[in-house]
Amino acid sequence: MGSIADGMPSLEADSRAVDLPDAAATEALGARVGAALAIGDVVCLSGPLGVGKTTFARGAVQAWVGHPEETPSPTYTLVQTYDGPRGVLWHMDLYRLNAPEEAMELGLEEAFAAAACLVEWPERLGRFLPRDRLEIALAIAGEGRRAALTGVGGWRGRVHDI
Secondary structure (H helix, E strand, C coil), X not given: CCCECCCCCCCCXXXXXXXXXXXXXXXXXXXXXXXXXXXXXXXEEECCCXXXXXXXXXXXXXXXXXXXXCCCCCCCCCEXXXXXXXXXXXXXXXXXXXXXXXHHCCCHHHHHHHCEEEXXXXXXXXXXXXXXXXXXXXXXXXXXXXXXXXXXXXXXXHHHHC
C-alpha cells in the first residue's frame, strides 16, 4: 500500500459520510481509524483550519499506541512520530510547505512504506499523493462536523469497516 502515485490518475473509490456532533465524536472516529491502521496505510486529512484534523489525529494516535498520548499539532515541527505495538505512526502537517518536493525531503516515501501515516493538508503532496489512501474530508455541519470518508485504491471496501 502507500506507493507514490507519481501523476497516475486516481483509482476507483468507495465512500461514506459520518456525522460528528462534537469533538468527542471526532476523536472517536479517529480512534476507529487508528485501530484499523497497518504499516503502509496512509490517511489524508483535509478541511479548513480549526475543523478538527488534530482532534481526529489524537484519537488515531491513542488507538495506535494503546494509551492516552499527548498529540500536538505538527504545524511547526511538520512531523511527529509515535511508536506503538504495530510499529511507527507518522503524523504530519504539510500546511507550511510551498512545493510537493519539500514533502519528499522529509522522508515521506520511506514513511509511506515503513510506517502508518496521517497526513494533514495532503493536497500539498501534489503528484506524490499515494495511490492507496483513505481520504477524510472534515467540514463544519451545523454545531458539529461531518466527515466524508473515501477509500481509494487498496482502501476501497475498507472504508465501510470503520
